Amino acid sequence: MSTKSQYGEAKxxxxxxxxxxxxxxLVVCIILTLICLVPIYILIVNSTHSSNDLAQNxxxxxxxxxLGDNFKxxxxxxxxxxxxxxxxxxxxxxxxxxxGKGYLNSLIIAGFSTLLTVFFSxxxxxxxxxxxxxxxxxAYTFIIGVMMIPVQVSSxxxxxxxxxxxxxxSFIPLIIPAIAAPAVIFFMVSYMKSSFPLEIVEAARIDGxxxxxxxxxxxxxxxxxxxxxxxxxxxxxxxxxxxxxxxILKNADYATVPIMVSKVLAFDKNVDNGVNxxxxxxxxxxxxxxxxxxxxxxxxxxxxGGVKE
Amino acid sequence: xxxAAQSRIKSISYAKYGYMFVAPFFLVYCxxxxxxxxxxxxxxxxxxxxxNAQFVGLDNYSQILFGTGSSAGASAVHEEFARALGNTFxxxxxxxxxxxxxxxxxxxxxxxxxxxxxxxxxxKIVMYMPNIITAASVAALYVNLFGDSKYYFVNATLMKMGMxxxxxxxxxxxxxxxxxxxxxxxxxxxxNTMIMLMSGIMGISPSLFEAADIDGANSTQQFFNITLPLxxxxxxxxxxxxxxxxxxxxxxxxxxxxxxxxxxQLETVAVYIYYNFNKGTxxxxxxxxxxxxxxxxxxxxxxxxxITFYMNRDKDAIAKKKQRKKAEKQMxxxxxxxxxxx
Numbered sequence: 001m002s003t004k005s006q007y008g009e010a011k012x013x014x015x016x017x018x019x020x021x022x023x024x025x026l027v028v029c030i031i032l033t034l035i036c037l038v039p040i041y042i043l044i045v046n047s048t049h050s051s052n053d054l055a056q057n058x059x060x061x062x063x064x065x066x067l068g069d070n071f072k073x074x075x076x077x078x079x080x081x082x083x084x085x086x087x088x089x090x091x092x093x094x095x096x097x098x099x100g101k102g103y104l105n106s107l108i109i110a111g112f113s114t115l116l117t118v119f120f121s122x123x124x125x126x127x128x129x130x131x132x133x134x135x136x137x138x139a140y141t142f143i144i145g146v147m148m149i150p151v152q153v154s155s156x157x158x159x160x161x162x163x164x165x166x167x168x169x170s171f172i173p174l175i176i177p178a179i180a181a182p183a184v185i186f187f188m189v190s191y192m193k194s195s196f197p198l199e200i201v202e203a204a205r206i207d208g209x210x211x212x213x214x215x216x217x218x219x220x221x222x223x224x225x226x227x228x229x230x231x232x233x234x235x236x237x238x239x240x241x242x243x244x245x246x247x248i249l250k251n252a253d254y255a256t257v258p259i260m261v262s263k264v265l266a267f268d269k270n271v272d273n274g275v276n277x278x279x280x281x282x283x284x285x286x287x288x289x290x291x292x293x294x295x296x297x298x299x300x301x302x303x304x305g306g307v308k309e
Numbered sequence: 310x311x312x313a314a315q316s317r318i319k320s321i322s323y324a325k326y327g328y329m330f331v332a333p334f335f336l337v338y339c340x341x342x343x344x345x346x347x348x349x350x351x352x353x354x355x356x357x358x359x360x361n362a363q364f365v366g367l368d369n370y371s372q373i374l375f376g377t378g379s380s381a382g383a384s385a386v387h388e389e390f391a392r393a394l395g396n397t398f399x400x401x402x403x404x405x406x407x408x409x410x411x412x413x414x415x416x417x418x419x420x421x422x423x424x425x426x427x428x429x430x431x432x433k434i435v436m437y438m439p440n441i442i443t444a445a446s447v448a449a450l451y452v453n454l455f456g457d458s459k460y461y462f463v464n465a466t467l468m469k470m471g472m473x474x475x476x477x478x479x480x481x482x483x484x485x486x487x488x489x490x491x492x493x494x495x496x497x498x499x500x501n502t503m504i505m506l507m508s509g510i511m512g513i514s515p516s517l518f519e520a521a522d523i524d525g526a527n528s529t530q531q532f533f534n535i536t537l538p539l540x541x542x543x544x545x546x547x548x549x550x551x552x553x554x555x556x557x558x559x560x561x562x563x564x565x566x567x568x569x570x571x572x573x574q575l576e577t578v579a580v581y582i583y584y585n586f587n588k589g590t591x592x593x594x595x596x597x598x599x600x601x602x603x604x605x606x607x608x609x610x611x612x613x614x615x616i617t618f619y620m621n622r623d624k625d626a627i628a629k630k631k632q633r634k635k636a637e638k639q640m641x642x643x644x645x646x647x648x649x650x651x
Contacts, residue, residue, distance in 0.1 A: 018424070018425075022424050022425050022426060025424060025426055026426060026427070029415075029426070029428075029432045032432075033431075033432060033435045035496065036436055036438055036439055036496070036500075037438075039450060039451070039454060040450075042454060043454070046453075046462070054460070057465070058459075058460050058462050058465035059466040059469050060462075120333050120337075123330050123333065123334075124330060124331050124334040126330055127326070127329070127330025127331040128327075128330075128331060130323075130330075131323050131324060131326055131327030132323075132324065132327070133324035133325075133328060134324070136327060139331055139335070143334075146338070148550070148553055148610060148613075148614045148617075149342075149610060150557040150606065150610060151557070152557050152559070152578075152583070152603065153603045153604075153606055153607040153610065154342060154345040154603070155345070155349075155582070156352055156582065156585075156586040156596055156599040156600050156603055157344070157346060157347070157348030157350075157351075157352055157600070157603075158341070158348075158349075159586060159587070160586075161345050161348055176337060176341065177337060177342070179333055179334065179337040180334050180335075180337040180338035180341065180342060182338075211323070211326045211329075236441050239443070240441075240442075240443040240445075242443070242444065242559075242564075243559050243560065243579075243583070247583070257443065258444075258445035258560075261443070261445045261446050261449050262445050262449075262564055264449065265445075265449045265452060266568065266569045268567075268568045268569060273453070273460075276449075276453055279449075280446050280449045280453065283443060283445075283449075284442050284443060284450075287442060288438065288441075288442065291438060292434070292438075295434040296434075298441070299430075299433055299434060299437060299504060302437065302501060302504045302505065303507065304508070
């Protein structure tokens, strides 16, 4: 009897300790989740309030009725009897934050950059893994070596160079450089080394397939998982890239989503807080929605990037 | 038999295709990266503003690094660069330490098989989320939530709850704005670091933890004696990528301000470079200072990069190579002594 209770006690104690630990961890995780989500929630809540309501009570936790009005101001679609001040606000916001154009510009830049990045990185990785040539290992060492160079280091020369080529206010300096993405190549080379059998290339050759066709019709479909992960990250990085876009695109017609947000942020007259919040909400909502749809995939991709060694 | 065809194929050299496949990368990289880098290097030896065509030697370097040189305002130039470098370091350090501690703790918890945590996948997804939001929007969001007067959400809420009497200057205040940028950086990156460390911990053989369990080691002992030492390569990698990322810190410090101009107390090196080359037209911009600052950053990055490369090289492979060479030497020595003595 006594020995049984002794063991039982020890076991219970162990379980209790584990339970307590699990609960403590759960509480910490819930707090961190709130810290991550509350700013976004308050942002969305505030974009449904009018500027006047927010001035009277800025500390609001529930949705308000003015989302439509804020949209009208942002689209410069006010009723004719609106006051002069309101019209001035609307004109200011609609010229800085033009919904259709900004999204289209961002979409063009991010879309084409992503396509070029994944296609040419897969191509370079294929060239490095499938073919033996004299400069092969030198080329790969070079790619690893330049992987960590920050953009800021060459941006002064880049901008001056683009001025001399008359490529300011053009999408070319934002899209074409996407062909050269050393980090993506590095990822794809390690993927190919682990899961691309070179015998397939030889078999294709015996069947009379040309080298380019082998790459496009055989290698690319086999690399789909790696390409998908890298495509998501490339798209997000290009969509969010404020630094390069802001130094190349000076004309308001070419403004992208991050540039429009920075313009709204810089207003110091005729500020409407409700519309401010609406602009920010609109700028992050598409990417957050897409993120939650693809989240499992993205998390797996980040984890893959972590085991680089 | 296919052997005839196979041997024929083996005799064809495919090297030229290799060059063709890697050529687009190298052409574009040289045109859009290497040449601009060289051009930045050249610009760092040239004058500023209207003097941008004149060769000035090391003048820009001596101005930004030591405050000596031809320009009358050289010491002011040096002060600004030194402040930017200091700010970069303070902001990086202030976000890296909480970020790595938090990420490490979460990564250990999430990978602990004994802890039953519901919704692990959900927590991971939510904690990574800030990382994908446009940094410009994040800056705008926090400026609007943490505005300096009582008309903004956080100050209004804190005052309503009676926790503060006067609004805190979260955006304009010297210390408060720095702490806010550190907080937002941590908010943006801790999920990413956590997932990287988790995949590192999951790479450690579970039998080590089982053995430690049987030997009666508690979780603290397991952490310090198993997890941490085996996680060292990935920690070094995280540290160095974070430092290089810290040198590039731009969007948030540049946009976290009231009104039209960036805050001086948040000016990082990246902001310094950008501000100097992006001032109006080519004749108004300071390409010389921007170029010199860029090259200084490049040098720091190169040093940091080689440290990771050195720390992370395959130690086993190097040891094996050494051993093989040693064995070969011994063999040769024996051969010289007069044939094999087997």
